[in-house]
Amino acid sequence: MVELIDLSFSAGEGEEKKEILRDVSLRFDDRLTAITGPNGGGKSTLAKLIAGILVPTGGRILLDGEDITALSVTERARRGISFAFQTPVRFKGITVRDLIMLASGKKIGMAEACDYLSEVGLCARDYINREVNASLSGGELKRIEIATILARGTSFSVFDEPEAGIDLWSFQNLIRVFEKIHREKQDSVLIISHQERILNIADRIVVLAGGEVVNDGTPEKIMPTLTGKVVSSCRPFEKAGGYHG
Amino acid sequence: MDKITEGLLAEIADLHGIPTGAYNIRENSRSIGRSSTANIEIIPREAGDGITVRILPGTRNESLHIPVVISKVGVSESVINDFYIGEGADVTIIAGCGIHNCGTGLSQHDGVHTFYVGKNAHVRYVEKHYGEGDGSAGRVMNPTTVVHIEEGGSMEIETTQIKGIDSTKRTTRADLAAGASINIREKIMTHGVQQAETDFSVDMNGEGCSANVVSRSVAKEHSGQIFRSRMNGNAACHGHTECDAILMDDGHVTAIPELTANCIDASLIHEAAIGKIAGEQLIKLMTLGLSEAEAEEQIVSGFLK
16 A cells, blocks of 8 residues: 655756645555546556655655655655656667566566466567667557566556557557456555546546645546536547547 | 687677588687688688688578687788679688777778679678777777678678777778669677778669668767768669667767659668657656666667667
8 A cells, every 4th residue: 555645746946846746645455546636636647656666845655655766766666656657768689578577576477478468468479579769659558568567466566557659449449458457466556647438447436636635535526526527618528649738 | 628718709709619511710810710611602802811601502591600709919911802603603701800808909800802793693691890908909899891792682681799999991892783672781789999880882773773771879988889881873773771879978979861753763861860768768667666777788798679
């Protein structure tokens, strides 16, 4: 379980200083929590703070009761936090198989590596030996990114806008992957998303706006408020990219 | 063959004992083992400074090993090897040079390999350079590769220098007839104050010929590298040259492309990317549980794989 206590984050200095998150306190002990809200609301910053990529300017982060605020990205990863990037990173020379092996933290056979790719809807034979480079499309990279998280098998996984930059066809597959994760895995998952279909499979939705939690509850409670107030003017959920209000 | 020579042969040619097929093993300026086959004849030059290799037309699925080892301090040599690859042959040639130097005298190997690739022949040429020992005077290698490819012939060159060479100038010259192709992949890593210079020059003379030169390099500590790549499109042809380099510490790399199209149908491309390891690459691997040092090592080894 991850707990945020009065978490704050500011960027810049002096007159340029901007408060991105202000005294956010949340406890993530549900199986699947979605964080949504308008762009610039602090969602991705929150995800990066949990992973240790950013350092908070105030507050604490606990993992299963242990204060991990001062721990590095590596130390948090080794304690069981996974992070899927909004824009997957490309590497020259590192293959899909290499990345899945590194993610699993142990030597795994070709069959097991292929299983992770199959789980995200990729034909393993076509991808396992390909480099994780610009020859792969955004949707392919996204699914490989998710496969690395599955290979890690950690107790707490954060996905930062998994739907960003992928086409409608890839998005349909992505939804199926998250539905499967939710159905079969017992670990806690946190997804930053604008997408109604992702929000609908969550156990809980947190709405973050202006650096603060403005709503928190079940999809039944939260969804009507989103579709009524935030979303309706831009017809967001008809496209794979969702709204970016 | 002593332990040092055995170790060097394993490093440069993955050899653990006498190879099968044709071979010529050179140690400290003399041949310590040579064997021809029915299709691959190795003839020593009279001056003792190299060999002439004749590969019969149509020879297929055969290999030739020609490693060079310098294990004595103070040995400096110049070697000339000529290779005549007959029409339609398809062979693999494993070369490479290893230097062990624990003394104060310079160890230097200069080699000129000239390939005459016949019509529709294919050659895969693998060359690895490696140095070891704590000698203060240096380990120097200056390999020159000259390639002439006739109509429809092709050559793949894989050249690697990962460790232990203090100074190198690597020169490659090629000329291609119609339908010929050359594909060169270079991998270099330099440390300390090592200097490496590569100089490729390809004349694409025949219609439909092609050249692809890809260099990946890592310059660590205070080391420096220069990459020159010259392509002359003298006919309807396709040329691509690419230099990717990772800078670490105070390393420095210069990439100098030169493309000349002398024919309206020549298509020539140069790409170059030089810079430090991207921060996001390090962070991605750290989110998988690797330390920063482990992530850096993984990125470099993958890049040079």
